[in-house]
Amino acid sequence: MSVHGSFHFRLTNTGNLIGEYLNNIDQAILSESANRISDDAGFAGEYITSWIEDKQAMINYLKIEETSQNVFRLVWTDLDHNPFFEGRATLLEENTIYGHYSNNFLTED
Numbered sequence: 666m667s668v669h670g671s672f673h674f675r676l677t678n679t680g681n682l683i684g685e686y687l688n689n690i691d692q693a694i695l696s697e698s699a700n701r702i703s704d705d706a707g708f709a710g711e712y713i714t715s716w717i718e719d720k721q722a723m724i725n726y727l728k729i730e731e732t733s734q735n736v737f738r739l740v741w742t743d744l745d746h747n748p749f750f751e752g753r754a755t756l757l758e759e760n761t762i763y764g765h766y767s768n769n770f771l772t773e774d
Contacts, residue, residue, distance in 0.1 A: 666690070669767040672697070672752065676708055676760045682727075686716075686766075699727050708737055708754075708762055725749075737762060 670688025674697075677683060682699040699712035714727040726742045735756035742748045754764025 667767070667769055668750070669765065669769070671763070671765050672754075673761055673763045674699070674708070674754070676762075680706075680710075682708075682712060682714075688766075707731070708756070714741065729754075737764070739764065739766065741766075 668688055668690055670686055672684055672686035674682040674684035680701040682697075682701075684697050684699075685694050686697055687694045695716060697714060697716040699714035701710050701712055703711040705711070708729050709731045710729060712727040712729070713724065715722060715724045717723070725744065726746065728740050728742070730738045732738050737754045737756075739750075739752040739754060740748050741750040741752075748770070750766050750768055751770045752764050752766030754762040757763050
C-alpha cells in the first residue's frame with residue numbers, strides 16, 4: 666500500500682527533534698520524536714526516532730542530509746538499516762522544517 670504524508674520537525678536546544686505527521690492511512694495528526702546519535706549540527710545527522718502506530722511503539726533510524734541551503738533529504742530505516750520512507754523538507758522558520766514523505770522513493774528534489 667502506498668503511504669504518503671506531510672510532517673514538521675522542530676530542532677530542540679539539545680539537538681533532538683520533536684514533530685508531528687499525518688498521512689493517507691491514519692485519521693489523526695500523530696507525534697514523532699528523535700534523539701540525535703551523531704555529532705552533526707543543525708538538522709543534518711543521524712537519529713533514533715520513535716512514534717506510535719496501531720498502539721505499538723515504533724523505533725527506527727532517521728538520517729537527514731542537507732542537499733542544498735535549507736533543503737533536506739530524510740530517510741527512515743528499520744534497525745537493520747533497510748529504508749522504508751523517504752522525504753524532502755525545507756527550513757521555513759527558525760528551527761523548524763516542513764516536508765513530505767512516502768514509501769514510494771522520490772526521484773527528484
